[in-house]
Amino acid sequence: MSVQAVLEEIRERPGTGEVIPIIDPSTEEQITEFTDCGPEAIDAAVARAKASAEAGVWSGLPDYERAKVLWRVADLIDENANILAELESLNAGIPPAQAQIITKVGSEWFRYYAGWCTKIDGIARDVNTGGLTGVDSHMHTYTLREPYGVVGLIFPWNGPVFNFCAKLAPALAAGCSSVVKPAEETPLSALVLDRILAEAGVPEGVVNLVNGYGHTAGAAITAHPDVEKVAFTGSTEVGRAIVHASADSNLNKITLELGGKSPVVMFDDANLDLAIPMASFGTFIHSGQACVCGSRIFAQRGIYEQVVEGIANMANLMQLGGPQDEGAMVGPLISQKQLNRVLGYIDQGKSDGVEIVTGGSRLDRKGYFVHPTVVTNVDPDNSRLFQEEIFGPVVTILPFDDEDEAVALANNSTYGLAATTWTNDLGRAHRIAKRLKAGTVGLNCQMQFDHSMPFGGYKQSGWGYESGKAGIETYLQTKIVWAQM
Ligand code: NAD
Numbered sequence: 323m324s325v326q327a328v329l330e331e332i333r334e335r336p337g338t339g340e341v342i343p344i345i346d347p348s349t350e351e352q353i354t355e356f357t358d359c360g361p362e363a364i365d366a367a368v369a370r371a372k373a374s375a376e377a378g379v380w381s382g383l384p385d386y387e388r389a390k391v392l393w394r395v396a397d398l399i400d401e402n403a404n405i406l407a408e409l410e411s412l413n414a415g416i417p418p419a420q421a422q423i424i425t426k427v428g429s430e431w432f433r434y435y436a437g438w439c440t441k442i443d444g445i446a447r448d449v450n451t452g453g454l455t456g457v458d459s460h461m462h463t464y465t466l467r468e469p470y471g472v473v474g475l476i477f478p479w480n481g482p483v484f485n486f487c488a489k490l491a492p493a494l495a496a497g498c499s500s501v502v503k504p505a506e507e508t509p510l511s512a513l514v515l516d517r518i519l520a521e522a523g524v525p526e527g528v529v530n531l532v533n534g535y536g537h538t539a540g541a542a543i544t545a546h547p548d549v550e551k552v553a554f555t556g557s558t559e560v561g562r563a564i565v566h567a568s569a570d571s572n573l574n575k576i577t578l579e580l581g582g583k584s585p586v587v588m589f590d591d592a593n594l595d596l597a598i599p600m601a602s603f604g605t606f607i608h609s610g611q612a613c614v615c616g617s618r619i620f621a622q623r624g625i626y627e628q629v630v631e632g633i634a635n636m637a638n639l640m641q642l643g644g645p646q647d648e649g650a651m652v653g654p655l656i657s658q659k660q661l662n663r664v665l666g667y668i669d670q671g672k673s674d675g676v677e678i679v680t681g682g683s684r685l686d687r688k689g690y691f692v693h694p695t696v697v698t699n700v701d702p703d704n705s706r707l708f709q710e711e712i713f714g715p716v717v718t719i720l721p722f723d724d725e726d727e728a729v730a731l732a733n734n735s736t737y738g739l740a741a742t743t744w745t746n747d748l749g750r751a752h753r754i755a756k757r758l759k760a761g762t763v764g765l766n767c768q769m770q771f772d773h774s775m776p777f778g779g780y781k782q783s784g785w786g787y788e789s790g791k792a793g794i795e796t797y798l799q800t801k802i803v804w805a806q807m
Contacts, residue, residue, distance in 0.1 A: 323517065325408055328510050329354040332533070338362065339538055342506050347415040347654040348644025348689040356509065358534035364501070364542040367530035368472055371499040372548050374527035375471035381497035385439045392436035392494060394522035399429035399487070402514060406483050409511040411645035414482055415653035415690075416608065418645050421483075427773075428487035434773040435495035438794045442467050442496070448807075460807040467798045469497035470551040470575070474543040476536075476564075477555040479505035479656050480611045480713075486515050488788060489553055494524065496797035498551075501530045501543050507656055509533045536560060545571045553796060555579040555613075558711070558737070558782050577786040577796050579613070580779055581711040582739030585732035586616040586768065587722075587754065590624045592744035596766070598629065602636030604742070604768035606694040609655050610715040614740040614762065614769055618708065619719045620731050626721040630698060633719060634680040637694035642685055655690040655714060664692050664714030671707040676700050681715070692716075702734055711737065725750065729757045738780030742768045761787075 332344070332354055339358025346353050359367075374380060380388070399406065406428075407421035416424065444465030453459040473493055477485035482504055493500050504512040516531045532539050540560075544552050544567040551574055554564050558580040568574050586601050588594070604616045621629035643650025655661050661684065668682050681695030694715045700708045708718050722728040732741060741760035745751050751765045761779045764770055771777055771789070778787035788796055 323402070323405060323514060325405065325412065328405075328409060328513050331513055332356045332509060335359070335533060336363070337533070339534060342535065344413065344507070344510070345657065346412055346644075347656050348646075348691075350658075350688050350690070353412065356533055358506075358538050359532045360534070361538070361542050363532060364539055364546065367501045367532050368543070368546050368548050370527040371472040371501055371530050374525065375469075375499040379525040380494070380499060380528040381469050385442070388495065388497065389436045389439035391523040392432050392439065392491065395491075395518055395524070396429040396432035396436065398518040398522055399425065399432065399515070402518060403429075406511050406514055409514065410483055411653075413508045413510045414479060414656065415644065416481075417643075417650050417653055420608070424481060424484050428483045431487040431491045431773050435491035435794065438492070438495045438791075442794065442798065444800065458806060462805045462807055464803050466801040466803060468801055469797060470799060471499060472549050473498045473500045473797060474546070474549045474552040474574075475500050475502045476540050476543065476552065477504060478557075479508040480608065480613070482508040482511045483515065485555055486512055489555070490515075490519070490529065492788070492793040493553070493797045494529070496794050498797050499528045499530075501532060501549065503532050503534065503539050503543060506533070506535050541567065544568065544574075547572045549574055551575040551577075551797070553577045553788070557581050561784075575799075577788065578779075578784045579777070579788060580739075580782065580784045581713070581737055582613050582615075582779065582783050583618060583709070583711050583735045583737040584614055584616050584740040584742070584760065585735070585758070586619045587728045587732055587741070587743040588619065588621045588625065588629055589728075589743070589745035589747070589750065590622040591746045592625075593746065593766070594625065594628065594632065594744075597744035598632035599636055600768050601742070601744075602633050602640070602694075605633075605717045606637060606640050606652055606715045607769070609652055609692065611656065611660075611713055612769070614771070616740075616742060616768060617712065617717055618732070618735075619717055620722050620728050621719060622728070623721045623723055626719075630679060630696065630719050633717065634696045637680050637696055637715075640694050642691045642693070644689055652694065652715070655692060657690060660713065661690040661692065664712055664716065667707055667710070667712045667714070667716065668695060668697075671697055671700070671705065674701070674705055674707075676705065676707060676718075679719075702731060709735065725754070729754065733757075733759045736782045739783035740764070
C-alpha cells in the first residue's frame with residue numbers, strides 16, 4: 323500500500339456528515355479529506371461488533387490461536403513499518419526517525435499481548451460457609467474472566483500508531499470486539515493497521531474502524547447502549563464528557579487516560595549533565611505533545627540559575643522542522659487550533675508578567691511550529707500557564723528551598739500523570755517517589771514506559787490502568803460461580 327493509496331482510500335470511505343480536511347501540520351497544506359461517518363455508521367459498526375461477540379468468532383477461538391494472530395499482526399506491522407512511519411510523519415508531523423521507533427513500539431505491544439492470550443485465568447476456592455444459608459455449607463467457587471462484548475476505543479492525534487496498538491492489542495488479547503475511532507486530525511495510519519488486522523486473521527466484524535469528529539462519532543460510541551466499555555485516551559475535559567455520557571446511557575465501564583502537567587524536581591546534588599538534557603528532551607520532544615512531557619521544572623535555589631540557563635540553551639539547540647527537513651528533532655504542533663491555544667497561553671503569561679527566557683513565538687515559516695519556550699517568574703497559585711495543560715513546547719521553571727517545598731509545588735496541580743526527580747541521595751529519591759502524587763514517577767530518568775508495566779493517572783489524569791497485566795484486566799470482567807458440593 324502506498325501513501326497515495328491511503329490518501330485516496332480515506333477520501334472514498336462512505337459517510338453522511340461533514341467533510342473533514344486532513345492537513346499536513348508542517349506545511350499547512352491539505353493532503354486529503356474524509357466524510358464524518360454519521361450516526362447510522364456508528365449503529366452499524368456497533369451492531370457488527372455485537373454480532374461478532376455473540377457468535378464468538380474471536381472470543382471463542384482457542385487462546386493460542388488468538389495469540390498466533392496477534393503475533394502475525396506484530397510481524398505485519400514490522401513489514402509495513404516504512405509506510406506507517408511515513409504516514410505518522412505526514413499526518414502528525416513526527417520526525418521520521420522517531421516515527422520509526424513509535425512503529426516498532428506498536429508491534430512490540432502486539433507481541434507482548436499475544437503472550438497474555440494464554441494466561442488469562444481466575445481463582446478457585448473450596449469454601450465452607452458454615453451452614454449460615456441453611457443448606458450444605460460445602461461450596462466450590464471459581465471465577466471466570468470474560469471479555470466485554472463491544473468496547474469503544476477512542477484516542478487522540480498525538481501518536482496515532484502507538485495509540486491504536488496500545489488499545490487494540492490488549493482488547494483483542496482479552497477477546498473483545500470493538501468500535502475504533504482515531505482522532506479526526508490523524509486517521510490515516512489506522513487504515514493501514516485495520517488492513518493488517520484483517521490480513522493477520524482477525525475475523526470480520528471484530529474490529530470496526532469509524533472516522534469522524536469527537537462530538538459526532540465519538541459521542542455516538544460513548545452513548546451507545548450496546549457499548550459495554552469505553553477505553554479513552556485524550557483530554558480531561560472530554561474524559562469528563564464521557565463519564566456524563568455513561569451516566570446518561572447504560573453506565574458502561576470506562577477507562578480514562580487523560581491530561582497531565584508533569585513536574586520535574588531537580589535537587590542541588592543531581593547530575594545536571596544528565597538532568598538538564600533529559601529534562602529538555604522530556605519537555606520539548608514532539609513539541610510537548612506527549613501526555614507525560616514535563617511541563618513544570620523545579621530547581622533547588624543553589625542550582626536554579628544554572629538549570630534555567632541550561633534548559634534555555636537546550637531549547638535553543640532543538641532544531642525544528644518537518645519530515646523533509648534533515649536533522650529536525652522537533653516537529654510542529656498538530657493544528658491551527660493547537661497553535662492558537664499554545665500562543666494564547668504564552669500571551670496570557672506575558673500579560674500576567676512572566677519572564678520569557680527563550681522562545682515564546684511561532685517559527686517564521688509555514689507549519690504550526692512554536693519555538694521551545696522557557697518561562698520563569700510564574701505565580702504557581704494563579705497562573706494558567708502553571709496550572710493548565712498547554713500540550714505544547716512550554717515549560718515553567720521555579721526555584722525551591724527544601725524537600726517539603728519541592729513536593730508541595732510539584733503536587734500543586736489537579737493533574738497527576740507523571741513526575742520526575744533528579745537527586746543523587748538514594749533515600750531522598752525514594753522518599754520523594756512516595757510523596758509525589760502521580761501515576762508514574764521517574765527517579766533520575768524521564769519519559770520511561772514499557773508495555774510490561776502498568777500506566778495510569780492519579781487525580782484528574784485518569785481512571786484505571788492500561789499496559790502490562792493491568793492492560794488486559796481493563797478489557798475483562800469477572801464472573802463468580804458458586805457450586806453446591
Ligand atoms: P481530545 O480529548 O480532544 O480528543 C481525543 C479523542 O476523543 C479524539 O478522537 C476526539 O475525536 C474524541 N472526542 C472528542 N470529543 C468527544 C466526545 N464528546 N465524546 C467522545 N469522544 C470525543 O484530546 P486531543 O486534543 O485529541 O489530545 C490531547 C489530549 O490527550 C491531552 O490532554 C493529552 O494529555 C491527552 N493524552 C493523554 C494520554 C495518556 O495516556 N494519559 C496520552 C496521550 C494524550
